[in-house]
Amino acid sequence: MDNACIVEQMKKTWIAPEPAGKEEFFLRAEEKGLLNRRTTVITHREFLAIQLFYIEKRIWVLSGFLLLFIVWNCSRNAGNYPFALTPLLAAGILFETGRSGRWNMTELEQAARFSARSVMLARTFLLGVINTAGLMIIIPVITRFYAYPVLRIFLYMMVPYLTAAFLGSLYERKCRTDRGWGSVLICILSSVAFASVPLFFRQLYEERLLVLWAAVLILMICGLTVCIWKSISEKEEPVWS
Amino acid sequence: MNLEDQYDKIYRYLYFHLHDRHTAEDLTQETFLRFLKSRTYHDENRQLQYLYTIARNLSRQHFRDQTMTYTLEEEIDIPASENFEQPLLEQITLRDALQKLSPEERELLFLHYVNDVPVSVLSGMYKISRFAVYRKLKRILNRIRHELEVLENG
Structure with a gap:
């Protein structure tokens, strides 16, 4: 007997008697309006647009100000110090993602139409993408003020940014009671640490060590991806009980 | 998702869990009531999963700690033909x-x-x-x- 015959026989074996009250049940459900509840379909774009307006305006103002401040500092021949300001961009993202915990909004978001996971993913995506896009825009501008090529500037800016984002995300995941403040502090400390690199470890900015910067960049990207993935998958969802 | 179609399927699922027609019907209606009243999740792909999860949990709740078993003790249908x-x-x-x-x-x-x-x-x-x-x-x-x-x- 082949699989198709087995399946056919199984269907004949598992035959149940007809339910008796089906029509009556659906009539009553319709009378109570349970069947007529229309749910509006929302596209991913609309959902992202909603989340975009939900993110506090001051986060965008802070990001914009930071990016301009970095460009201004670079234009004043400040050496490699302005690159240490990029972790503060990550602080904005982490502060925003910790907002629902700060305001005890988690339960409200979970009770709402969209799952907390999708809200968190959308916000992290928007803030991450827009901040990263901002950095991508200013990097060619900054290149004019340095003798470094674009790739080098890219590495010097992205490594502190991603390192702070990774460490902050890791802290936020491990410390359940964090409301965003701890991860913001980590970003500030990362900024201070990277600001000390040109002072105490000037040799790290030599061309021969670019491979090291690239390796750290890849490591941070992988670490951050895993961190965000785990944060989202560990986010509690209401379980039907 | 056609709810009337799924009603028959959920009923059949519960019938073979509980082996009692009336209990299966009661729990099927309870499943659909809970599903229709909550409607928390609107992802179409997950609605069927939630429906079965509700049905499964209700049948477990009915049996408490008893193990779910499928037994096939119902009468076997004898086809109405000569060579049966x-x-x-x-x-x-x-x-x-x-x-x-x-x-x-x-x-x-x-x-x-x-x-x-x-x-x-x-x-x-x-x-x-x-x-x-x-x-x-x-x-x-x-x-x-x-x-x-x-x-x-x-």
Whole structure:
């Protein structure tokens, strides 16, 4: 007997008697309006647009100000110090993602139409993408003020940014009671640490060590991806009980 | 998702859990009431999964700590035709082979092949990958085929 015959026989074996009250049940459900509840379909774009307006305006103002401040500092021949300001961009993202915990909004978001996971993913995506896009825009501008090529500037800016984002995300995941403040502090400390690199470890900015910067960049990207993935998958969802 | 279609399938699922027509009907209606009233999640792909999860939890709640078992003790339908021995024998043999499976394996077969539950929903229900579901189904069918061959050859 082949699989198709087995399946056919199984269907004949598992035959149940007809339910008796089906029509009556659906009539009553319709009378109570349970069947007529229309749910509006929302596209991913609309959902992202909603989340975009939900993110506090001051986060965008802070990001914009930071990016301009970095460009201004670079234009004043400040050496490699302005690159240490990029972790503060990550602080904005982490502060925003910790907002629902700060305001005890988690339960409200979970009770709402969209799952907390999708809200968190959308916000992290928007803030991450827009901040990263901002950095991508200013990097060619900054290149004019340095003798470094674009790739080098890219590495010097992205490594502190991603390192702070990774460490902050890791802290936020491990410390359940964090409301965003701890991860913001980590970003500030990362900024201070990277600001000390040109002072105490000037040799790290030599061309021969670019491979090291690239390796750290890849490591941070992988670490951050895993961190965000785990944060989202560990986010509690209401379980039907 | 056609709710009236799913009503029959959920009822059948609960009937083979509970072996009592009236209890199965009550729990089916309870399942749909809870599903229709909550409607918290509007992702179409997950609605079927939630429906089955509600039904499953209700039947477990009904039995408390009893193990879910599928038994096939209902009367076998005798086809209204002259040559009914062969189909009857095939059904009996298949029933014997199915009894040798674990309850979880029988449930998986029932849900996919009888109730037409998609693999994506099953992977959500059992928290395993789709590939794992396909592999399990194939393995179970191969086992049944092997059991049938053993039974037919005596």
